[in-house]
Amino acid sequence: xxxxxxxxxxxPEESLNRQLNFLNLSTPFQKTxxxxxxxxxxxxxxTGERKKQRWTVEEAWTAVEExxxxxxxxxxxxxxxxxxxxxxxxxxxxxxQYLKCVEQILPFCQKNDVIGLGGWCILGRxxxxxPTFWETINQAIPVIAEAGIKKVHxxxxxxxxPVAGFPLPPLQGLLALCDKYHLKV
Numbered sequence: 343x344x345x346x347x348x349x350x351x352x353x354p355e356e357s358l359n360r361q362l363n364f365l366n367l368s369t370p371f372q373k374t375x376x377x378x379x380x381x382x383x384x385x386x387x388x389t390g391e392r393k394k395q396r397w398t399v400e401e402a403w404t405a406v407e408e409x410x411x412x413x414x415x416x417x418x419x420x421x422x423x424x425x426x427x428x429x430x431x432x433x434x435x436x437x438x439q440y441l442k443c444v445e446q447i448l449p450f451c452q453k454n455d456v457i458g459l460g461g462w463c464i465l466g467r468x469x470x471x472x473p474t475f476w477e478t479i480n481q482a483i484p485v486i487a488e489a490g491i492k493k494v495h496x497x498x499x500x501x502x503x504p505v506a507g508f509p510l511p512p513l514q515g516l517l518a519l520c521d522k523y524h525l526k527v
Contacts, residue, residue, distance in 0.1 A: 354379045354415035376423060377458060379412040380431040381405035384464040395473040396464055396471070402435040406443045407432055409460075417450035427454060429438065429495055433461040437477040444482045448489045457486050463498025465512055475512055479519055487523035494525055 352360070357379035383405045384398045397405065413430045416441070420428070430447050434440030444457070451457070465471055485496060494516075502513045513527075518527050 352379075353445075354412040357412070358416065358419060358431055360433075362382055365414065374425075374427055375429055375456070376416065376426045377429040378409070378416045378431045380409040380433055380460050383435060383461050384432055392403045394464065394467055396468070397435060397436045402433075402439060406434055406439060408442045409443060410446045413450045415445045420452075427456060427458040428452075429458040430483070431458040433459075433499070434478070435467055436474060437481050441481045441485065444485055448454055448486070449489070451491060453490045453492065455491060456495050457491050459496040459516075460498075462496055462512065465499055466501050472512065473509060476515065479516055483516075483519050483525065487525055490523060494520060494527055496527065 360378065361376055381404070383402045384394060386393045386395045386397070388395075392516050401482070409431055414430055416423075416430065428451075430451050432440065432444045434443045440461075447457070459482075462471075462475060483494070496516060499512055501511045503504060504511060517527050
C-alpha cells in the first residue's frame with residue numbers, strides 16, 4: 343500500500359521485497375499471489391491526517407503512471423517469481439482514464455495473471471461513484487477478456503447488498519458482466 347501517512351513511497355522493488363519478506367515470515371500463508379504496487383487514488387494526506395478523498399482526474403495521472411511502472415517492474419521480475427500468480431493493479435478516476443491504464447498494463451500481463459481492479463473501495467462510503475464504476479467496468483472488462491486474461495480481482499469492495507436507490511450493488515454487476523465475458527472474479 344501507499345505509505346499515505348508518511349506522504350512517502352517506496353520503489354516497486356522495495357514493495358516486492360516487502361511482500362516477499364512478509365511471506366517468508368508468515369509460514370501459514372500460501373505463497374500464490376503477488377500484487378503490483380499502485381498509488382492509491384482515493385486517499386489523501388492533508389495536514390497530518392489521512393482522508394478518504396478521491397483525487398481529481400488531473401491529479402490521478404501521476405498515480406496511473408506509477409501503477410503502470412509497477413506493473414512493468416513486476417513483469418520484469420517474473421522469472422524470479424516462479425510459483426506466484428501476478429495481480430496487475432489498474433485504476434483511474436473516470437472511465438477513460440481507467441481504460442487507458444488497463445490498456446497500458448495489459449502488455450505486461452500473461453494469460454494466468456489476474457487484473458486487479460483498484461480504486462473502488464470508495465463505493466462503500468460514496469455511492470455517487472457508482473455510475474463511474476458501471477461505465478468503467480463496461481469498458482474495461484471486454485478489453486481484459488479480449489487480451490486473454492481469465493481472472494479479475496476487485497480490491498476493497500465488499501458492498502453486496504442492495505441499498506436504497508441502488509438496487510444492484512457493484513459486486514453482483516461485476517460478476518454478471520464477467521460471466522458474460524467468461525472471466526472469473
